[in-house]
Amino acid sequence: MFSERVQSRSDRRNETRLHVISVAERLFREQGFSATSIRQIAIEAGVSTGTVMAAGDKGALLVAVFESAVATMQREQRRPVTAPDGDAGERILALLQPFLELFSSDEKLSREYAALLVRGSHDSVIFTRLADELLQSLTHEFTRSGLSPxxxxxxxxxxxxxxxxxxxxxxxxxxxxxxALRELRSIVAVISSSPDSES
Structure with missing residues (x-):
């Protein structure tokens, strides 16, 4: 019975955190990052400012918004890439293009997010767990094209x-x-067309 209470309390905390992030995202997109305050997020979410701050400051909330979107995209990408078998470059671009489209869908907010990452003031799994998952997908496509592991x-x-x-x-x-896609395409073309040193 005690573990059920602890679990339900933990579940409620997580649900509240996700709700706060969702409200923050809506406000960031509607009125901009700078114009949105923690107090306004709290009022819109129907929680205290302390509850919002437990989920994170404004920067941490913005990082969480993008991390959630990137994680969702990577889960969806576990389905097979539909580019032809022989075209490694196109398969790799197919993996990366959705991320570029995500960032271009709200350029002002994406630039705020990039600035937070560059400053290094907020931890982000975009450079750890999510990076590892993307690297695994890219490695799979390069291996599939005939490169050594x-x-x-x-x-x-x-x-x-x-x-x-x-x-x-x-x-x-x-x-x-x-x-951005042209730049990426040219880089992928050079790398995917380079002969394997073991062949």
Whole structure:
């Protein structure tokens, strides 16, 4: 009976946290990150400001919004990529394009998020667990194209860091999604067309 109470209390805390993040996302998108206050999030969510702060400050809430979206996309990507078997470059772009589209869907908010990451003021699983999952998917596609496991892992890291660089450059420059995709396509083409050193 005690464990049921603890579990239900923990479940309620998690539900409240998810509700606060959802309300914060709506307000961030409707009126902008800077114009949204913790107090307003609390009022809209029907909780105290202390409850909101337990979920995180504004920056942590924005990071949680993007991490949730990225995690959802990565879960959906566990389904097979539909590009042709022989076209590793297109399969890899198919893995990365949804993330670029996510960031371009609300450019102002995405730039706020990128600025938080660059400052390093908020922990983010985007560079740990979520990065590992994306690297595994990229490595699988490179291996599927005929690269050795070692070379596929190296190619995946190269593409991943190029992808991050393109995202941060995009966030700071005001370039558009097609330009970012062209950059990524050219990098993937060079890497995926390089002969395997073991062949």
């Amino acid at each position: 070692e070379r596929a892992a190296a190619a995946s890291r190269t593409v991943y860091f190029a992808y991050l660089g393109i995202l941060f450059a995009w966030a700071g420059s005001g370039s558009d999604l097609p330009a």
